Amino acid sequence: MIINKVNQPIKVGVLGFGGLGQAAARLLAPKGEMIWVAAADRQGYAYNALGLNPNTAIKTYHDRGSLGYLDADGTLSAHSIQDLVTNHSVDGYFLALPNLPNTFMADVAKQFIKSGWQGVLVDALKRTSAVEQLLELQKDLQAAGITYLTGCGATPGLLTAAAAVAAQSYAEIHSVNITFGVGIANWEAYKATIREDIAHMSEYDVETARSMSDEEVSALLDKTNGIIALENMEHADDIMLELAGICDRDRVTVGGVVDTRNPKKPLSTNVQITGRTFEGKTSTHTFTLGDETTMAANVCGPAFGYLKAGIALKRRGITGLFTAAEIMPQFVK
Amino acid sequence: MIINKVNQPIKVGVLGFGGLGQAAARLLAPKGEMIWVAAADRQGYAYNALGLNPNTAIKTYHDRGSLGYLDADGTLSAHSIQDLVTNHSVDGYFLALPNLPNTFMADVAKQFIKSGWQGVLVDALKRTSAVEQLLELQKDLQAAGITYLTGCGATPGLLTAAAAVAAQSYAEIHSVNITFGVGIANWEAYKATIREDIAHMSEYDVETARSMSDEEVSALLDKTNGIIALENMEHADDIMLELAGICDRDRVTVGGVVDTRNPKKPLSTNVQITGRTFEGKTSTHTFTLGDETTMAANVCGPAFGYLKAGIALKRRGITGLFTAAEIMPQFVK
Numbered sequence: 269m270i271i272n273k274v275n276q277p278i279k280v281g282v283l284g285f286g287g288l289g290q291a292a293a294r295l296l297a298p299k300g301e302m303i304w305v306a307a308a309d310r311q312g313y314a315y316n317a318l319g320l321n322p323n324t325a326i327k328t329y330h331d332r333g334s335l336g337y338l339d340a341d342g343t344l345s346a347h348s349i350q351d352l353v354t355n356h357s358v359d360g361y362f363l364a365l366p367n368l369p370n371t372f373m374a375d376v377a378k379q380f381i382k383s384g385w386q387g388v389l390v391d392a393l394k395r396t397s398a399v400e401q402l403l404e405l406q407k408d409l410q411a412a413g414i415t416y417l418t419g420c421g422a423t424p425g426l427l428t429a430a431a432a433v434a435a436q437s438y439a440e441i442h443s444v445n446i447t448f449g450v451g452i453a454n455w456e457a458y459k460a461t462i463r464e465d466i467a468h469m470s471e472y473d474v475e476t477a478r479s480m481s482d483e484e485v486s487a488l489l490d491k492t493n494g495i496i497a498l499e500n501m502e503h504a505d506d507i508m509l510e511l512a513g514i515c516d517r518d519r520v521t522v523g524g525v526v527d528t529r530n531p532k533k534p535l536s537t538n539v540q541i542t543g544r545t546f547e548g549k550t551s552t553h554t555f556t557l558g559d560e561t562t563m564a565a566n567v568c569g570p571a572f573g574y575l576k577a578g579i580a581l582k583r584r585g586i587t588g589l590f591t592a593a594e595i596m597p598q599f600v601k
Numbered sequence: 602m603i604i605n606k607v608n609q610p611i612k613v614g615v616l617g618f619g620g621l622g623q624a625a626a627r628l629l630a631p632k633g634e635m636i637w638v639a640a641a642d643r644q645g646y647a648y649n650a651l652g653l654n655p656n657t658a659i660k661t662y663h664d665r666g667s668l669g670y671l672d673a674d675g676t677l678s679a680h681s682i683q684d685l686v687t688n689h690s691v692d693g694y695f696l697a698l699p700n701l702p703n704t705f706m707a708d709v710a711k712q713f714i715k716s717g718w719q720g721v722l723v724d725a726l727k728r729t730s731a732v733e734q735l736l737e738l739q740k741d742l743q744a745a746g747i748t749y750l751t752g753c754g755a756t757p758g759l760l761t762a763a764a765a766v767a768a769q770s771y772a773e774i775h776s777v778n779i780t781f782g783v784g785i786a787n788w789e790a791y792k793a794t795i796r797e798d799i800a801h802m803s804e805y806d807v808e809t810a811r812s813m814s815d816e817e818v819s820a821l822l823d824k825t826n827g828i829i830a831l832e833n834m835e836h837a838d839d840i841m842l843e844l845a846g847i848c849d850r851d852r853v854t855v856g857g858v859v860d861t862r863n864p865k866k867p868l869s870t871n872v873q874i875t876g877r878t879f880e881g882k883t884s885t886h887t888f889t890l891g892d893e894t895t896m897a898a899n900v901c902g903p904a905f906g907y908l909k910a911g912i913a914l915k916r917r918g919i920t921g922l923f924t925a926a927e928i929m930p931q932f933v934k
Contacts (some may be wrong), residue, residue: 340612394670434759436906437903557770561770599768
């Protein structure tokens with residue numbers, strides 16, 4: 269009951285202003301329980317205690333390349349995150365940053381710890397190794413008074429939480445299989461996300477994918493007819509379900525198909541949880557996402573649901589690192 | 602992270618020893634993180650700090666009608682719950698009691714409050730009005746140092762939690778539709794549960810169903826060929842999702858089919874969550890339970906997952922009333 273009460277709007281910042289960051293801004297605009305007050309990109313940041321306008325912000329970012337050029341609210345800065353965090357009051361940040369390089373999210377967390385800022389951080393990172401890096405910061409985050417929720421997008425995130433709920437029917441979990449379908453009309457709207465996906469392909473890694481030019485990405489997608497098909501991906505759903513005590517990480521598999529030329533999903537995103545009941549029966553629960561829900565809705569929606577839950581934890585003095593498999597996200601109105 | 606640590610087995614009691622209570626005892630037996638130390642029925646109770654044996658307990662209950670007759674561990678008592686709670690050390694209780702009459706669960710909660718016992722209570726009740734009665738005890742539970750998690754079975758419980766997770770993709774929830782299929786080989790194994798189901802039928806209420814003799818139940822089931830088909834049931838999923846801020850209760854519907862003569866489910870239990878995304882699309886997420894999972898697995902599994910989560914809350918000093926839609930259940934090994 270009490271955990272769920274929000275008395276005044278939560279002041280929210282978004283770090284990173286690519287496809288996800290922009291979707292986050294649009295998603296927040298109509299909310300009453302949250303107010304979008306800040307965002308940062310590589311060259312600058314914007315802040316307005318009364319709320320930023322997503323249309324103006326997105327237009328400025330598209331036209332001039334940084335939120336730092338935003339009239340009145342913008343500040344150009346080569347240390348945009350640090351300057352924003354130090355100078356302005358924000359309750360929680362959604363880290364809508366591509367985790368490229370793979371140490372980036374942990375580096376940002378260290379910046380927050382160092383800054384003395386106390387609040388809630390939520391990320392939508394993907395890789396197991398990235399969560400492992402954050403685990404090393406558990407004590408520092410706690411001591412700093414930061415409540416950090418990791419893996420709070422779609423997968424890991426929404427699907428991991430659904431798996432954690434579903435697991436309750438079983439005495440032992442045999443497998444958790446996540447299969448995602450993503451359809452996007454135009455890959456250039458999600459340049460960083462697509463590079464993160466390419467990094468999972470067999471002949472690529474994070475560094476080679478990150479360093480690809482747009483032309484190289486285009487050429488690769490021409491070869492695959494716009495399709496990126498992925499199997500046995502390094503995805504943090506595995507470590508998150510292991511940390512939640514549900515099953516060893518090697519029982520969790522993640523794969524999917526991304527169609528970069530068609531907003532229609534190539535398959536319905538789903539997670540299948542197979543286990544043995546206390547009565548000795550083997551069975552499978554299935555959670556399937558509606559095809560009309562986009563990656564943006566399935567990533568940003570949960571992220572803010574976890575941010576709201578994180579604020580409730582923080583207000584009770586509960587700090588440190590948590591994953592999406594441990595905490596029930598709270599619906600944001 | 603920290604929330605999930607269990608250093609010594611949780612001492613668990615089960616109140617009520619009908620079909621659900623017996624299933625709970627069997628489910629707990631192989632667990633390392635929990636130890637089944639106590640159970641009570643109307644005529645007595647059993648307690649053993651080193652753990653009770655489910656086979657012996659169930660045999661004694663069947664043969665003699667009460668756990669109070671259990672050799673060494675049993676005590677006959679007309680105030681079995683009160684005596685058990687007052688005299689023995691138990692960390693948390695699963696209230697596997699039929700809520701007949703409809704005030705029964707709240708009355709039991711009041712008994713716990715009055716007793717001075719501090720610990721975790723979990724119920725698997727079904728009706729909205731029963732949760733409303735517990736809501737009135739919120740402050741008393743908190744003051745008494747009791748962490749009470751309500752609606753923690755299958756529906757409400759597992760399916761409500763899945764709906765709460767699924768809702769995160771949407772800006773607004775249009776409907777949550779729960780449809781359950783239950784197949785049981787022999788209704789007499791779940792005499793109280795079946796009466797709770799009959800109470801939802803159009804010509805019955807809680808009192809008339811409760812007062813039915815076994816012969817009357819049999820005669821009714823002969824007329825329906827063993828099928829109980831239910832629509833628009835009064836089910837607490839609605840108030841739980843409303844309290845969690847997800848949607849008004851009138852957007853939540855619950856119905857289902859119980860086959861009392863066939864262990865095979867007449868349909869696959871599922872919850873469909875329909876909403877509008879921030880991008881204006883309408884879509885439906887679906888969570889479907891594997892047909893091989895029984896009512897017992899889907900009720901008792903979640904109940905103990907919530908009990909473990911409740912212990913973590915209690916250890917942090919968080920007391921009062923919570924629902925299955927607010928808290929992530931924790932997997933019990």
